[in-house]
Amino acid sequence: MPTPHEILSTVLLQSYNTRVVVLGTAMLGLASGITGAFLLLRKRSLMGDALSHATFPGIGIAFALMVSAGGSGKDLPGLLTGATISGVLGVLCMLAIRNTTRLRDDVAMGFALSVFFGTGAAVYAMVQTKPGAAGLESFIYGKAASMVFSDVVMISTVGITVTATALLLLKEFTVLCFDENFAASTGWPVLRLDILLLVLVTAVTVTGLQAVGLILIIAFLIIPPTAARFWTNSLRRMLVLSGGIGAISGWLGASVSALFANLPAGALIVLTAASIFLFSMLFGTARGVVLKLLDQARLQRRIGRQHLLRAAYEILETMNQPVSNQPIPRQRLLEHRSWSNPELSRLLTQARNEDHIEPGSNPAQIHLSESGFGEASRITRNHRLWELYLITHADIAPSHVDRDADLVEHILGAEMVRALEAELKPRPVIPNSPHQIPSPS
């Protein structure tokens, strides 16, 4: 186990090697976090996957060309150029399929991925007999932990260029991501923007491939933006968060990998990002699962309470006119709506806790409290107002209006109710039901 001192010195980047690896991966995380956000919004997250596989044949062919030209074949700029050209060809092939057939993005990406990857494998097998081909594959599977300073310089240059371009064209890319057809109809060069965006992604992918490997760059393009999406609905904030999450994953993952000898950095960075994703998916403030469940439960409770009180009021209406508060037989409540017995018991317990029902009364006789009766009249009134509105202004038949009103009444705000009152000027304080209320038979 590492000592606290070692942990501190690693996390604070005091060793040169750690500093290089952490800086490089964090920079890459930032750049891919930002470009990945646009891919996510265009529902093309797997583009990184397709692209990184599409670079394969280019690398093999570049190697073969350089060898036959008399070079070493392992010249980095040459291989990168080959990778970029073949990646861009893959992207163009994808766009061509998408724009000239009815096949969708996922098929287009899968096609480019598998055919280019297969072609790459065939090319590799051919050039393998050439001298110096050994280790060509490690170019694809790059190792994050063996990054050197020149890699960091290259990643930073590409990262900064890509980030700056994306930010300069923020408005254009936003329009492209959210409404492509609108962008096209107002005269934006949609296809060229699309290609430019994908060129940015290609730049990040090719740089990342060589430095940190295939899986990490795919993960870097997908996980940070998806995690960021759970925290915000604003694109700008999402870009900042996504870049930040990418950088933090790179920093934490690379640091932990530096502390333990046999944990590969790339895998640890992916797992760090995945943990951040899991946390965001559960607890994110904009679309997190837990908050959503709480919201749903709250809405269900409110709907249950409103249904119970309105049912009670409607029963009271049939028992006496003018309506006054009396005990209601539980059996009649049960028959009034399609409640099951346990469901009704749960609703009644809830109403008792909210002081809408007199405590301690006979369980077979439900007696609304003062506040419960007031609430019941108010809810029934809202329901009837909405029904009347639908009948007079939306031409819905009185016999069908109950269900439609039911869908909306739970979210009628005070202002809405005032507007309805002004519109309809109901003569009695609580209008009569416009349709027959099904009575227990």
Added chain:
Amino acid sequence: MNWTPDDTWIALTGALCAMACSLPGCFLVLRKMSMMGDAISHAVLPGLAIAFLVTGERASLPMFLGAAATGVLTAVFTQWITRFGNIDQGAAMGIVFTTLFALGLILIVQAADHVDLDPGCVLYGAIEFITFDTVSLGSTEIPRAALVNGGALLLNLTVIATLYKELRISSFDSGLADTLGFSSGLLHYLLMTLVAVTTVAAFESVGSIIVIAMMIVPPAAALLLTRRLLPMLLLSSAIAGASAVLGHWAALIVPPLIGFERTNTSGMIAFTAGLLFTLAWIFSPTEGLLRRRADALSSADGTT
């Protein structure tokens, strides 16, 4: 070129594997999940590693079960993240398979002290070497890979033939399937199990490249030629089989033509499938590029 009986076995096994993959692939393409084959072939790594760590040997069966189980888990996790997180299926798939692959890498590094379990060799099963691993059946020696992939093809045929109507309805209208009373969720997982089993069977014996390509490219080409499901299944099997046979043939004759000794059959099969797709893309009688061009010209004539 020198075509030996071994070459016949390789082409035949390739064709069996390609057809086995293209059948569930049709449904994946229709359900906008074409990248599932790719995702599963990466995601099975931890399953392989765990099976190895538990049993301590590289036996086929536990490895197969471990891999197939992780393959199904990939589909399950993807479904959960898509549903509960309300995010794009592609993104969910990407998150699941990269995470599982990373987990697998870490496990394999831990196991690597004991034996050489190389991620590269997991991803590149070699179709060229299938004739070294044979099973005696009566008087003939049959490559194990041919039996494995033939079995996968038979399994896929049986399931799809039995549940044809259900799979068809749930692929095109899952809501309708639910109202008719058969669970589209259950069918989805059944299909994913088929995909996982086929993927693992195929790439363990002949390599992942064929799997990934055959799950997408033949169905996509077939979809350009027809709009009906049954013809699509048949066409895509035919294209898959043709890619395998032509691909192996090309792997034998192409390298000498351009001055190399040999190449990789799996890669050439994927490349050939790409060529066949391109033919369908250009010449499809209903919606090929040529047809579209002709339609555009004739409608331009009509207006002037």
